[in-house]
Amino acid sequence: MYDYSNECAKAIGYRSYDEYLRSEHWQEVRKATLAAANNRCQWCGSRVALHVHHKTYDNIGHEHDDDLLVVCRECHDKIHWGPFYVDALEFKEDHENDFVSECLTY
Secondary structure, X not given: OOOHHHHHHHHOOXXXXXXXXXXXXXXXXXXXXXXXXXXXXXXXXXXOOXXXXXXXXXXXXXXXXXXXXXXXXXHHHHHHHOOOOOOHHHOOOHHHHHHHHHHHHO
């Protein structure tokens, strides 16, 4: 299976996407992104088990604010595996409105 996230991480010198996520650079980006979202899930408002989701992998290492989304573990799982599954490469802002209205009823 082709893994675009790994390919993008390799293009900037990491062995894998997981290695990039452990990097000091990503930890700083993650911390700033969480702070900008007031340490809340941007979809449901939770403060528990927050993740920073890449909407696109195209700018790994040079992420723009619009590339990232703070979500709790539950919402992140729904993005990747639930009824609102959206491949990061095909993320569309219009999914957010659908998701927010259903997030707490899933």
